[in-house]
């Protein structure tokens with residue numbers, strides 16, 4: 125599954141958030157292998173009410189949600205790109221994730237030391253951005269050097285090399301201006317040519333504003349949160365407001381007491397669902413379903429680019445190889461009909477071939493040769 129890395133300065137609430145995400149996952153783990161693979165990696169379900177509707181209609185024995193991996197990447201400090209702390213190790217962990225969640229401290233608490241002495245989201249965001257920018261610049265310089273000397277062994281063609289060079293020059297310029305690589309307008313060709321570098325500032329980032337419980341109901345009243353919002357839009361990033369502390373407390377309450385507690389804080393639901401959904405959508409992920417008596421299941425695909433055979437391949441590579449066609453109905457039509465068979469009778473079931481681009485919410489049944 126896809127990976128989201130939780131980063132941030134020390135003492136901003138990363139571990140608290142990570143543990144809440146994992147604990148919450150475990151609590152809902154009825155039929156799903158939520159688990160912690162390594163101490164700092166947890167798999168969590170993407171909440172989706174549609175899955176339960178499908179599961180009821182098909183009288184499925186179980187409902188299996190889509191999932192994302194969360195990775196707690198502790199230890200990013202100022203100077204990491206220069207090898208401070210365990211710097212480079214952490215940067216290499218970030219290189220392996222598909223998106224970044226930066227926890228930004230927006231809560232005041234004199235008992236909890238802030239590395240810079242005071243709560244200052246702009247400075248926190250700048251510090252981390254600079255580390256990512258330096259690391260990318262370093263990589264780009266080295267790569268450009270090689271390209272210029274014609275020392276690139278892995279290059280496929282002159283044309284691709286040229287695209288890589290021009291792409292990297294553009295990105296370098298942006299980075300020197302303090303702008304992330306993802307903000308640079310590259311041609312598709314350039315994008316493809318620079319992809320192998322896994323640049324850190326190319327990854328989508330969500331700022332997770334960690335607020336005090338008293339700010340949950342009206343986060344906009346907290347000036348720190350407003351600052352994060354402005355920066356997020358400047359940096360073309362997402363923002364989610366959460367209280368890691370509250371999420372952590374929620375995981376320890378019996379479920380019947382949770383609603384009451386949330387109500388006392390002036391909110392109606394835990395912020396984790398929202399965080400997970402935002403991450404999923406920022407990664408450009410979409411969902412299609414399979415639904416039958418054995419199970420109803422949500423499968424993850426990339427937005428707008430996956431053909432029916434590729435989507436079938438998410439289930440099993442044999443489904444892709446032997447693909448014949450896909451019986452397909454939209455989620456809404458499935459719900460009005462009640463089953464694939466009923467949808468067929470109503471003429472709502474489509475038989476799609478190998479060029480069909482799978483749509484959000486499609487309910488599918490694959491026909492394939494074994």
Ligand code: GDP
Nearest residue numbers: 134135136137138139140231233236335368369
């Ligand atoms: P990390 O270093 O970023 O992983 O931070 P931790 O999750 O270990 O949190 C550092 C300290 O801040 C711990 O004592 C947490 O209990 C506390 N903390 C985390 N989130 C909140 C919050 O929302 N409000 C308050 N008051 N304290 C928090």
